[in-house]
Amino acid sequence: MKSSILIIAFFFINFGNQETDKLKGSYYFICENGYFTNQNDKIIFKDSTYAFSNKFIPSGKISYGNSILLDNFTNSKTIISIPKNQIEKDTMIFYIHDRNGFVMNYLDIAVGKGKFIKIK
Numbered sequence: 001m002k003s004s005i006l007i008i009a010f011f012f013i014n015f016g017n018q019e020t021d022k023l024k025g026s027y028y029f030i031c032e033n034g035y036f037t038n039q040n041d042k043i044i045f046k047d048s049t050y051a052f053s054n055k056f057i058p059s060g061k062i063s064y065g066n067s068i069l070l071d072n073f074t075n076s077k078t079i080i081s082i083p084k085n086q087i088e089k090d091t092m093i094f095y096i097h098d099r100n101g102f103v104m105n106y107l108d109i110a111v112g113k114g115k116f117i118k119i120k
Contacts, residue, residue, distance in 0.1 A: 022047050022060060023087065027116040029095070042119065065109075070094075081107060082116075092116040 002026040011097040023045035050070060051059035060072040068087070079097045084090040096112035103109055 017079040021064060021084070021087065023050070023068065023082075026118060027092075028059075029094075029114060031112060031114040031117050043116065069107075079106070081110075090118040 025048065026042055026044050029041065029043050030085075041057070044051050044053070045062070048062050050062060051109055056071065057074060060070055063069040063071065067084060068082040070082070072078075073080045073096070077099050079099060080094050081097060082092055082094045086094075092115065094114055094116060095110040096114065097106050097109070098111045100105050101109060101111070
């Protein structure tokens with residue numbers, strides 16, 4: 001009896017934590033490139049997909065793991081990584097990676113960075 005109560009309790013604890021691990025909502029994104037910043041478009045996150053307010057840019061998929069990865073961000077060569085500790089903040093820092101880079105693991109080297117600023 002005690003073990004079944006513990007199993008049920010762990011289920012509800014794990015179920016509650018998964019809700020905060022997902023990206024949801026609308027954000028502005030700002031790319032920082034060396035000496036200047038460029039505010040681009042609005043991005044809308046919905047659990048495992050994202051879309052831009054600009055209809056000409058295709059939507060993409062979100063992969064959750066040790067860090068959050070956004071595939072096909074503005075083209076098929078770039079990928080965005082967001083550290084997991086940034087999810088709960090209103091301003092999330094992200095890193096841009098090039099899939100066609102000269103290193104084996106392209107996630108080790110960032111070619112740019114930026115911010116997602118939550119729209120309230």
